[in-house]
Amino acid sequence: MDVVDEKYADRFDGKDDRGDYALVGLYQAALDPRPNQRYWIQCPDGTFAIPPGNTFPAEIADGVNAIPQSSEDRVWRWSFDSYLKKKDLIVFKKTAKSPLQTPDRSQSSWNVYTKYYLEDRLEEGIRPRDFLDDITNDRGTADLKPLGLNDVFTFPKPVDLLTRIMTWIADPAALCVDFFAGSGTMGQAVFEINQLDGGHRRFVLVQLPEPTENQQFPTIAEITKERLRRAIRKIKKENQMFPGDLGFRVFKLDSSNIRSWDPNPENLEQSIRAHIEHIKMDRTEDDILYELLIKLGLDLCVPIEKRLIAGKTVHSIGDGVLMVCLAETITREEVEPFAQGLVVWHKELAPTGETTCIFRDSGFASDVVKTNLAAVLEQSGIRNLRSL
Numbered sequence: 001m002d003v004v005d006e007k008y009a010d011r012f013d014g015k016d017d018r019g020d021y022a023l024v025g026l027y028q029a030a031l032d033p034r035p036n037q038r039y040w041i042q043c044p045d046g047t048f049a050i051p052p053g054n055t056f057p058a059e060i061a062d063g064v065n066a067i068p069q070s071s072e073d074r075v076w077r078w079s080f081d082s083y084l085k086k087k088d089l090i091v092f093k094k095t096a097k098s099p100l101q102t103p104d105r106s107q108s109s110w111n112v113y114t115k116y117y118l119e120d121r122l123e124e125g126i127r128p129r130d131f132l133d134d135i136t137n138d139r140g141t142a143d144l145k146p147l148g149l150n151d152v153f154t155f156p157k158p159v160d161l162l163t164r165i166m167t168w169i170a171d172p173a174a175l176c177v178d179f180f181a182g183s184g185t186m187g188q189a190v191f192e193i194n195q196l197d198g199g200h201r202r203f204v205l206v207q208l209p210e211p212t213e214n215q216q217f218p219t220i221a222e223i224t225k226e227r228l229r230r231a232i233r234k235i236k237k238e239n240q241m242f243p244g245d246l247g248f249r250v251f252k253l254d255s256s257n258i259r260s261w262d263p264n265p266e267n268l269e270q271s272i273r274a275h276i277e278h279i280k281m282d283r284t285e286d287d288i289l290y291e292l293l294i295k296l297g298l299d300l301c302v303p304i305e306k307r308l309i310a311g312k313t314v315h316s317i318g319d320g321v322l323m324v325c326l327a328e329t330i331t332r333e334e335v336e337p338f339a340q341g342l343v344v345w346h347k348e349l350a351p352t353g354e355t356t357c358i359f360r361d362s363g364f365a366s367d368v369v370k371t372n373l374a375a376v377l378e379q380s381g382i383r384n385l386r387s388l
C-alpha cells in the first residue's frame with residue numbers, strides 16, 4: 001500500500017487507465033519567458049491558442065514557436081519539444097475565462113492543462129503543501145499516556161506528526177534520523193508506520209544523557225529507551241502477527257577501545273612491553289566488536305551470533321562475513337580443536353562473500369599457535385586473518 005496524505009490524494013480527482021491524476025494549467029502566469037516555450041497549440045475545434053504577449057510565431061500551426069522579446073511575452077510550462085512528445089497528457093477545457101489568446105489577439109475559448117499522476121508523485125516523494133493544523137501538540141502527551149510515561153517528559157511531539165512527515169518521503173526503507181530524540185517519538189513513529197504500510201524504515205535517535213529530576217529515569221536518554229521498549233510492547237500486543245522488525249540497539253559515545261601508541265622516549269622498552277596488550281582494560285568484548293564494525297564500515301544493525309568453540313567465544317557478524325574471537329588465551333593444545341570448530345561453523349554459515357577472521361594478538365600463546373590456526377583456516381578457504 002502506498003501511504004499518501006488523504007488531503008493531498010483528494011486533489012487527484014481525474015481517473016484514466018493509468019490511474020488517478022490532477023490537472024495543472026500548461027500556462028502559468030508566474031513563469032519567466034524562455035525561448036522554447038511560446039508556441040501555438042491547436043485546440044479541439046481547430047482554433048489556436050498561445051499565452052498572453054505581443055510576439056507571435058511566423059506560422060500559425062501546432063507547436064510552432066516564437067522567441068519571446070520581452071517579459072510581456074508569456075510562455076507555457078513545457079518546451080514545444082515536450083509538448084509535441086507528450087500530447088497524450090494534454091487536456092483541453094472550454095472556458096469563458098481563458099487567459100490564452102488566439103491568432104487574431106482575441107481571448108481563446110479554451111484553456112490547456114496537463115495530467116499529473118498521483119503514482120508519479122508517490123515515486124518522487126510528496127511535497128508538503130498545507131500548513132498542518134489537524135495535529136495539535138497536546139496529542140504528544142496523549143500518546144505517552146497509554147505507555148504510562150505522560151508525566152516524565154514535557155512537550156513531546158505527536159506520533160502522527162512524524163508519521164505524516166514520513167509519508168512525504170516515498171522511500172519505504174528510509175533512514176529517519178532525530179538528533180534531538182527527547183522522548184523518542186520518532187522511533188515509535190517509525191515502528192507504527194512500518195506496521196501500517198509494510199515498510200522497513202529504520203531510525204537513528206541521538207539523545208544526551210541530560211539529567212532529569214525523575215528518580216526512575218535519571219536522564220532523558222533513559223526516557224528515550226524506555227519509551228521505545230514500551231511502544232514495542234504495545235505494538236506487539238495490538239498486532240501479534242506483525243512480522244516487521246521491532247528492535248533497537250543502544251550505543252554510547254566513547255573513546256576508542258584501543259590505546260594509542262604514545263611511547264615514553266626515555267624508556268622505550270617499557271613502552272613496548274606496556275603496549276603488548278593495547279586493548280583498554282575496562283572494555284568488554286561487545287565494545288571491541290562494535291568498534292570493529294565501525295572501522296570495517298559494517299552496518300551496526302547486522303545480525304550477530306555467538307558460539308562457544310573449544311571453550312572460546314566466537315562471534316559471527318553478518319552471517320559469517322566477519323568472525324571474531326577475542327579470547328585472551330589460545331594455547332598450543334587448544335588451537336587445533338578450536339580451528340576445526342571454527343571451520344565447521346563457517347561451513348554451516350556458508351557466507352556469500354569472503355570471510356574475515358579477527359583475533360586478539362596477545363591471546364596467542366606463541367607465533368606457532370597463530371601460524372597453526374592460519375594454516376587450518378586457509379585449508380578451508382579462510383585467508384583473511386587479522387589480529388588486533
Ligand SMILES: C[S@@+](CC[C@H](N)C(=O)[O-])C[C@H]1O[C@@H](n2cnc3c(N)ncnc32)[C@H](O)[C@@H]1O
Pocket residue numbers: 140153155156157158179180181182183184185186207208210220
Ligand atoms: C524538545 S526535545 C525533543 C522532543 C522530541 N521530538 C519528542 O517528541 O520527545 C529536544 C531534545 O534535544 C536535546 N538537546 C538539546 N540541545 C542539544 C544539543 N546541543 N545536542 C544534542 N541534544 C540536544 C535535549 O536533551 C532534548 O531532549
